[in-house]
Amino acid sequence: MSHVVHQVELEVRWRDLDAFNHVNNASYLGYIEEARVRWFKSLSEDWAGETAAPIMAAVAVNYRRPINWPETVRIELIADRMGTKSLTIGHRITSAADPGVLYCDGHTVLVWVDRAGQSVPLPDKVRAACEPAA
Template sequence: MEKHLPLLDTRRISMRWGDMDAVGHLNNTCYFRYMEQIRVEWLEELGFPIDPQGTGPVLGSTSCVYKREMSYPATVLISIEVEKVGRSSLKLRHHFTVAGDENTVYAVGEATLVWVDYQAGKSVAIPEPIRARLRAAGADA
């Protein structure tokens, strides 16, 4: 059984017809695209859009465990949960459910983000406003 993690947000993505694979299920690559999209939107709303001239996250690692197939049409709900916070890294967990079937977990993804100075190519501390948001959600940040 998974431990309860601090929830930062839940995002919605409407599955597109073209997101399905040859057997009519959400293509495995789309899970990673969906995770990326919700992270970028979340960061933008926090006031930290991706700026190649400044600092921001790079993807350190990502994974996804597929539990059940999803098929079109569906509104996919994806959680953003805090798993671990380091000096410059943030590990997130994402649960994929479907609107109208929120009790069924279709997939569980993880992503580790590392904050870097894009120009210098070196890690930097996670910005304090993001840490404050993580703490407000109950994370050890």
């Protein structure tokens, strides 16, 4: 099932740097979150609607090399595993100028929940977006 479902390019901001003048590890998660939110928004304006929204159940990030400034990064989201109520999305951050430069990879597990905190089935638009193209 693994295939890219969304990708976005983001500029590294000066404020993302740490004391060693490379991107702080927490900023990697922010880049991945921004890509994920943009993907959901492209699927539906009410992706985090009145009745249900995704929450992060787990995240794994393998830091492969530091990101320096200035840089434009490409974040790819990959549909890895789809359950009834959860979705595992792989992620990769590479250099936009040179996709062979891998900064990190890993995955995020999301579960859709209602306002009472009970898990609910994945939205149809998310499910359809994760299905491999025929």
